[in-house]
Amino acid sequence: MSEHHHLRIEKPPKVSVGPKSVTTASKMILKAMPPWKALRLLGKLNQKKGIDCPGCAWPDPDKRSKIGEFCENGVKAIAEEAQHKLAGEDFFKLHTIDSLRKKSDYWLGHQGRLAQPMIKKEGSARYEPIAWEEAFETIGNHLKSLSHPDEAVFYTSGRTSNEAAFLYQLFVRKYGTNNLPDCSNMCHESSGIGLSETLGIGKGSVTLQDFEHAEVILIFGQNPGTNHPRMLSSLEKAKRKGAKIIVINPLKEVALMKFKNPQKINGWISKGTEIADLYLQIRINEDVALLKAWLKLLLQDENNLDMDFIRDKTSGIEALKADLANHELEDLIRQSGLSKEDVLLSAHWLSAKNKIIACWAMGLTQHVNAVDNIREIVNLLLLKGSIGKQGAGTCPVRGHSNVQGDRTMGIWERPTKAWTDKLKEAFNFDPPQSPGYNVVETIEAMNQNKVSFFMALGGNFLPAAPDTLYTEQGIRKCELTVHISTKLNRTHLAPGKISLILPCLGRTDKHIQNGKEQVVTVENSMGVVHGSHGSLTPPSKLLKSEPEIVASIAAAALGNDDINWAGLVEDYDNIRALIAKAVNGFENYNERLKRDNGFELPNGARKGEFNTPSKKAVFTVNQLSEKIPDGHDYVMMTIRSHDQFNTTVYGMDDRYRGVFGGRNVVFMNKEDMQSESLSQGDIVELSNNYKISRKVAGFAVVPYDIPKGCVATYFPEANPLVPLHLHARGSHTPASKSVGVNVRKVK
Numbered sequence: 001m002s003e004h005h006h007l008r009i010e011k012p013p014k015v016s017v018g019p020k021s022v023t024t025a026s027k028m029i030l031k032a033m034p035p036w037k038a039l040r041l042l043g044k045l046n047q048k049k050g051i052d053c054p055g056c057a058w059p060d061p062d063k064r065s066k067i068g069e070f071c072e073n074g075v076k077a078i079a080e081e082a083q084h085k086l087a088g089e090d091f092f093k094l095h096t097i098d099s100l101r102k103k104s105d106y107w108l109g110h111q112g113r114l115a116q117p118m119i120k121k122e123g124s125a126r127y128e129p130i131a132w133e134e135a136f137e138t139i140g141n142h143l144k145s146l147s148h149p150d151e152a153v154f155y156t157s158g159r160t161s162n163e164a165a166f167l168y169q170l171f172v173r174k175y176g177t178n179n180l181p182d183c184s185n186m187c188h189e190s191s192g193i194g195l196s197e198t199l200g201i202g203k204g205s206v207t208l209q210d211f212e213h214a215e216v217i218l219i220f221g222q223n224p225g226t227n228h229p230r231m232l233s234s235l236e237k238a239k240r241k242g243a244k245i246i247v248i249n250p251l252k253e254v255a256l257m258k259f260k261n262p263q264k265i266n267g268w269i270s271k272g273t274e275i276a277d278l279y280l281q282i283r284i285n286e287d288v289a290l291l292k293a294w295l296k297l298l299l300q301d302e303n304n305l306d307m308d309f310i311r312d313k314t315s316g317i318e319a320l321k322a323d324l325a326n327h328e329l330e331d332l333i334r335q336s337g338l339s340k341e342d343v344l345l346s347a348h349w350l351s352a353k354n355k356i357i358a359c360w361a362m363g364l365t366q367h368v369n370a371v372d373n374i375r376e377i378v379n380l381l382l383l384k385g386s387i388g389k390q391g392a393g394t395c396p397v398r399g400h401s402n403v404q405g406d407r408t409m410g411i412w413e414r415p416t417k418a419w420t421d422k423l424k425e426a427f428n429f430d431p432p433q434s435p436g437y438n439v440v441e442t443i444e445a446m447n448q449n450k451v452s453f454f455m456a457l458g459g460n461f462l463p464a465a466p467d468t469l470y471t472e473q474g475i476r477k478c479e480l481t482v483h484i485s486t487k488l489n490r491t492h493l494a495p496g497k498i499s500l501i502l503p504c505l506g507r508t509d510k511h512i513q514n515g516k517e518q519v520v521t522v523e524n525s526m527g528v529v530h531g532s533h534g535s536l537t538p539p540s541k542l543l544k545s546e547p548e549i550v551a552s553i554a555a556a557a558l559g560n561d562d563i564n565w566a567g568l569v570e571d572y573d574n575i576r577a578l579i580a581k582a583v584n585g586f587e588n589y590n591e592r593l594k595r596d597n598g599f600e601l602p603n604g605a606r607k608g609e610f611n612t613p614s615k616k617a618v619f620t621v622n623q624l625s626e627k628i629p630d631g632h633d634y635v636m637m638t639i640r641s642h643d644q645f646n647t648t649v650y651g652m653d654d655r656y657r658g659v660f661g662g663r664n665v666v667f668m669n670k671e672d673m674q675s676e677s678l679s680q681g682d683i684v685e686l687s688n689n690y691k692i693s694r695k696v697a698g699f700a701v702v703p704y705d706i707p708k709g710c711v712a713t714y715f716p717e718a719n720p721l722v723p724l725h726l727h728a729r730g731s732h733t734p735a736s737k738s739v740g741v742n743v744r745k746v747k
């Protein structure tokens with residue numbers, strides 16, 4: 001609780017980005033590396049032939065700023081990775097695993113880059129060095145010893161390049177399992193499921209250019225000022241061209257209200273651009289109620305709708321109308337927590353316009369009815385014919401910089417038949433057909449002793465997952481855990497009986513194979529595939545690239561395999577030649593990559609072609625939010641602060657929400673505080689009681705402009721409260737934005 005000595009709460013600022021963001025980022029990068037290195041890196045960020053920013057998956061504009069595309073959180077992401085400091089043999093000699101567990105995530109992340117392969121042997125209390133070859137042999141032998149390939153699980157996080165991801169899934173399927181859970185399972189899985197079912201493709205349909213033609217942009221459940229800062233430039237441009245922006249979010253996120261563009265000098269001195277024309281402060285998880293209200297209002301007059309589109313391109317409108325007839329407008333508005341005026345005004349704007357873009361992120365995907373959220377947005381766009389035309393469409397804003405690419409490369413526990421058929425044809429083996437474990441199922445299977453081997457290609461599984469205690473218990477039951485990582489993290493500290501840490505090159509590092517510099521490729525949020533050219537000398541000579549590590553493990557586990565794994569990684573062009581053979585849309589991959597901006601993958605919905613069984617876009621009937629179980633007073637969302645990347649804590653401040661020096665806080669409505677007799681800074685315990693009772697203690701109360709009955713905490717501190725089995729219907733995405741909790745003052 002000592003952290004609260006430093007906690008300072010201020011009024012949130014009125015404008016985002018601007019000069020403050022440049023100074024904050026500069027300070028952070030200069031702490032991590034000398035100025036010459038910082039300048040070199042910044043000049044390469046998101047430039048053609050430069051480094052794809054590991055910060056998020058927002059696409060780069062065709063025309064880029066000469067000084068580098070500045071983004072505060074992009075700079076923080078590379079400062080975090082390109083640290084000068086090293087955590088190697090000496091570091092691990094100093095600390096037992098138990099002593100490291102007592103440190104904060106911030107401390108763990110600031111011990112430098114992992115420098116050499118390490119092993120925790122059975123019964124040992126610490127990690128010690130191991131040679132690469134021995135590490136690969138240990139893994140290969142263990143995998144060969146399992147009685148069934150399904151006893152092994154292979155997790156992926158979304159920074160992994162296309163090359164590493166493709167090799168990984170090929171190896172895992174040749175080994176014989178589809179146990180390929182990934183961070184997507186906790187992230188945009190609900191979007192993928194909802195969009196595939198209704199529009200025939202799990203990805204968004206818009207391009208960056210569409211933002212310049214949109215008449216209305218809806219931004220649901222997303223905080224781009226922190227998580228996708230480069231999106232703000234697109235929104236600013238859209239506003240200048242006359243688009244109206246409607247934000248739907250329980251919190252007033254400052255960057256969605258006012259933004260000063262750091263790319264432009266007048267952005268520094270002006271008052272900033274107002275982003276939202278209307279800010280709908282909805283109650284947590286009541287988006288379907290609002291959407292249904294809009295649908296009802298639009299359906300009152302055919303002139304509001306695109307009747308030709310509905311007739312020619314869609315199916316299911318009658319069932320939708322019948323469902324809406326069961327709901328009263330007044331009830332829906334009341335449930336949303338919004339004022340009638342605001343709902344009517346926004347519906348009026350939607351009725352008059354036809355080019356609508358809907359953007360969303362975790363505020364919609366992490367609820368029990370998350371897939372319903374996405375499908376209800378599709379209903380709205382279909383009524384308006386706002387799909388498959390310029391200035392309109394779906395825009396799920398992805399998280400990790402290559403999370404979309406990893407899925408395109410086959411990282412999926414439920415591969416389609418088309419995918420496995422193509423693998424079979426290209427590689428002449430029988431890929432497993434039965435579905436593998438997703439994240440939630442992995443945790444359950446571990447706890448039931450069905451999993452003996454857990455490997456992670458990146459990420460930080462333990463704190464990212466729901467029900468931290470149960471997840472930790474599961475991981476510790478494994479015989480062997482393997483972590484391919486750049487930085488020390490909490491999952492390394494919950495080892496299986498034996499545990500390996502295999503340190504890899506990061507996005508900023510040069511990949512040299514056979515004396516030749518290599519390029520890796522990634523896919524952004526809008527389906528453009530392009531290269532990323534690391535430019536720094538790797539911090540330690542003992543690091544290997546992800547493709548090389550994966551290939552070496554494959555060779556060790558599969559023995560006499562007909563794929564020349566070592567030969568493949570000698571030149572990444574060889575891997576891309578395989579991808580070209582096995583993945584639709586990647587024909588002539590190597591040649592097309594040489595084009596400056598990369599290339600766009602096929603996207604039916606973008607052209608108004610829907611790859612559903614009926615070849616039509618599908619209207620669906622969706623459910624309103626679930627009630628929080630009795631005995632819980634508040635619904636809690638777990639969100640990101642401005643100083644973190646998922647489980648990586650860059651710093652202790654959340655500047656845009658006025659919170660400094662601490663992360664164990666709970667944002668509450670002032671009236672709720674009054675009724676609980678709570679004052680700012682009071683220390684509370686948060687608890688809940690689903691099937692299992694859970695609590696976290698030592699959270700300081702922060703009064704905030706948030707709807708009554710709703711509270712917010714930071715991820716991952718509040719993850720112990722997210723029940724494992726509270727997840728989205730259809731996608732299994734943990735409902736980490738709508739968890740029932742109680743708040744109790746600690747005397």
Ligand SMILES: Nc1nc2c(c(=O)[nH]1)N[C@H]1C(S)=C(S)[C@@H](COP(=O)(O)OP(=O)(O)OC[C@H]3O[C@@H](n4cnc5c(=O)[nH]c(N)nc54)[C@H](O)[C@@H]3O)O[C@H]1N2
Pocket residue numbers: 055056073187220221222223224226227228248249250251253282283284285286287361362363364398399400637638639640641642644645646647737
């Ligand atoms: N700097 C930085 N960049 C990142 C990340 C990071 O941690 N740091 N993470 C990356 C990843 S993996 C991802 S997935 C994205 C995440 O990007 P976001 O989705 O923007 O991240 P969250 O902080 O989870 O924010 C969710 C937003 O949804 C709102 N919200 C919560 N519940 C509801 C609801 O029921 N309805 C509505 N309408 N809104 C709701 C919250 O108030 C918040 O503004 O960012 C990516 N980029």
Ligand SMILES: Nc1nc2c(c(=O)[nH]1)N[C@H]1C(S)=C(S)[C@@H](COP(=O)(O)OP(=O)(O)OC[C@H]3O[C@@H](n4cnc5c(=O)[nH]c(N)nc54)[C@H](O)[C@@H]3O)O[C@H]1N2
Pocket residue numbers: 157158159160183184186187188362366399400457458459460461463464465466484485486487488489504505506507546638639640645646647648715716718719722736
């Ligand atoms: N309660 C709650 N839980 C959530 C969320 C939430 O909003 N609320 N969000 C969910 C979401 S959207 C996501 S995406 C997941 C994130 O889950 P993960 O993707 O598993 O977690 P990260 O924190 O992004 O992973 C950070 C680690 O990745 C490693 N790393 C960084 N760069 C590289 C690299 O280039 N290569 C390799 N091999 N390793 C690297 C570092 O060791 C670092 O410690 O968390 C989910 N969990």
Ligand SMILES: [Mo]
Pocket residue numbers: 183186187188398399400
């Ligand atoms: Mo994510």
